[in-house]
Amino acid sequence: MTNETVRQQLTEKFGEQLTEWEEQFGLLTFTAPAEMNLKVIQHLYDDESLRFRFLTDLTGVHYPERKGEELCVVYHLHNLVDNIRLRFKIYVPSEKPDVYTITQRFSTANWMERETYDFFGINFIGHPNLIRILNVDEMDYFPMRKEYEMEDPTRRDKDNEMFGR
Amino acid sequence: MAETEKMIFPAQLHQTADGGIVVSKLDEMINWARSNSLWPLVFGTSCCAIEMMSAADAKYDWSRFGFEVARATPRQADLIIVAGTIVMKMAPVLKRLYDQMPDPKYVIAMGACTISGGPFFYNTYSVVKGVDHVIPVDVYIPGCPPRPEALLHAMITLQEKIKHETYFGKTKESGK
Numbered sequence: 001m002t003n004e005t006v007r008q009q010l011t012e013k014f015g016e017q018l019t020e021w022e023e024q025f026g027l028l029t030f031t032a033p034a035e036m037n038l039k040v041i042q043h044l045y046d047d048e049s050l051r052f053r054f055l056t057d058l059t060g061v062h063y064p065e066r067k068g069e070e071l072c073v074v075y076h077l078h079n080l081v082d083n084i085r086l087r088f089k090i091y092v093p094s095e096k097p098d099v100y101t102i103t104q105r106f107s108t109a110n111w112m113e114r115e116t117y118d119f120f121g122i123n124f125i126g127h128p129n130l131i132r133i134l135n136v137d138e139m140d141y142f143p144m145r146k147e148y149e150m151e152d153p154t155r156r157d158k159d160n161e162m163f164g165r
Numbered sequence: 166m167a168e169t170e171k172m173i174f175p176a177q178l179h180q181t182a183d184g185g186i187v188v189s190k191l192d193e194m195i196n197w198a199r200s201n202s203l204w205p206l207v208f209g210t211s212c213c214a215i216e217m218m219s220a221a222d223a224k225y226d227w228s229r230f231g232f233e234v235a236r237a238t239p240r241q242a243d244l245i246i247v248a249g250t251i252v253m254k255m256a257p258v259l260k261r262l263y264d265q266m267p268d269p270k271y272v273i274a275m276g277a278c279t280i281s282g283g284p285f286f287y288n289t290y291s292v293v294k295g296v297d298h299v300i301p302v303d304v305y306i307p308g309c310p311p312r313p314e315a316l317l318h319a320m321i322t323l324q325e326k327i328k329h330e331t332y333f334g335k336t337k338e339s340g341k
Contacts, residue, residue, distance in 0.1 A: 135291060136253045143290045151288050158287075 001049065001082045003028040009050060013043060020089070029087040037073070037090050038100050044077060044086075045105060052077040052086065055102075058112035060120035062094075062146045070094040071122055075102075092122065094145075101127040119144035192332050199243070199269065200327040201231040203320070206242035208262065210249030213276040213310040217248040220313035230321060239265040244323070245300075246316070250278040250285065251293045263300045271327070273319050274302045277309045284309070 003023055010018055010030070018040075020031040032040050044052035056076040063070055069091035078085050092099055101124040102109045113124045114133040121142035124130055132139065156162070175197050176189030209217055220227050221235060228234075236242045239262045251259055263270070274296050277283030282294035293299060303326060306319040 134254065139290075 001079070001084055003084070003086075006050065006084065006086060009047070010040075010043075014040065027085060027087055029089065031089045031091065034073075034090040034092045034099055037075075037088075038102060038105070040088060041075065041077070041102055041105055044088075050079065051081050052079045052084075054078040054080050055106040055108050055112070056085065058102075058109055058116060060116040060122055060144070062120060062144065063091075064146050066091065068093050071097045071120055073099055073116065073122060094121075097122045098125055099123065100125050103127055118142075121145065192330075193328075195332045196328045196330055200324040203232055203244045203271070203324070203327075204242050205232055205235045205244045205246050206239055206262065206266070207235045207237045208245055208247065208259075210247075210251060210255060211278070213248035213278070216310045216313055217246055217275065217316060220316045225313040225317060227317060227320060230317065230324070232320060239263075240267065242266050243269065244271045244273065244320075246273045246275055247279045247296045247300075247302075248275045248310075250283070251296050251299065252291045253293060254291075256293050256299045259296070260299050269327075271303045271323055272296075272300055273304045273306065273316075273323060275306050275308075275316060275319070276311055277307060280305050280307060 003026070006028055007021060007030075014032070014036075017036060018030045018032050020029070022029040041052075044050050054077065056078050058073070058075050061072040061074060063072060066072075071092050071094050073090050073092070075088040076085065077088060090099065097120075099122055101113055103113065103124075103126070110128065111133060113122075113127055114130060116122050117124060117127075117130050118132045118135050119142060131137070135143065175193035176187045179186045179188060209215075219225055221232075232244075239245075243266070245263060245266065247259070263272070274280055278285065278292070279296040279302075282289065282292050285292035286294055296302060304319045304323045306315050308315055311319075
């Protein structure tokens with residue numbers, strides 16, 4: 001099984017709904033509409049030839065320039081039998097970042113989704129315990145969103161000469 | 166106390182016909198006992214903890230100076246070496262561990278992170294900028310991370326500090 005056959009099988013099943021196909025560094029990447037994430041992951045899991053049954057990682061990305069779909073959820077899946085990985089993305093608007101949870105399929109997604117909620121504020125519908133995991137409970141913002149000023153690039157108080165180097 | 170007398174038992178022996186009498190000061194006896202048996206708590210939150218583990222192992226061997234065994238419960242520990250970054254979420258846990266330690270208790274702040282937040286001093290949302298915001302510190306060791314020798318030096322400095330305490334003064338001063 002290769003990236004090509006995986007792409008072919010997925011296109012046969014879902015057709016034009018899967019977009020933005022890429023193969024960066026040999027890692028097959030594609031995008032689906034946000035409400036289809038469960039369907040796609042279920043198919044990747046159940047299909048006898050695809051067998052993507054290991055969730056390597058689940059995280060978020062903030063793309064402020066993608067207006068109307070600023071927040072991205074990334075799933076990294078691994079077929080342990082044929083040793084093939086893929087990356088699957090969905091996009092949601094930052095005003096209403098609702099995504100269906102995949103905890104019923106992968107138990108490991110529980111903490112990963114909590115982390116993604118913690119840092120990006122993505123609301124995983126149906127998650128059994130969607131509370132902050134790494135940051136303090138009182139935090140009222142989502143720190144990994146690109147909403148905060150970058151460090152001043154002209155500052156000199158961290159230059160080597162300030163430390164006698 | 167003179168430099169050469171540091172590790173000597175703080176008392177004089179007066180020979181008598183049937184043995185002898187030891188004469189000493191209560192403060193010095195207590196400080197001698199305390200400073201030479203300081204058991205650290207097993208507590209490490211990042212890379213400094215690796216250096217702390219080195220200080221405990223056979224090569225540096227902090228047991229030579231009376232630090233002996235690290236205890237995995239605060240109830241049996243005299244000393245907490247804060248080895249590593251303390252984040253906001255860890256701060257209440259650290260405070261609780263400190264509160265659970267019996268008096269007299271001592272704190273060593275090991276490394277840049279525990280002194281000031283270190284590399285996380287600027288633009289952070291999660292790191293406590295100095296462990297002394299949470300618990301009182303006796304000895305600070307700069308470094309990122311400090312070498313085991315530096316840690317041993319700090320621990321011996323703490324022993325020196327303890328040797329100059331007054332037993333009743335300590336409890337009164339700290340108000341515990």
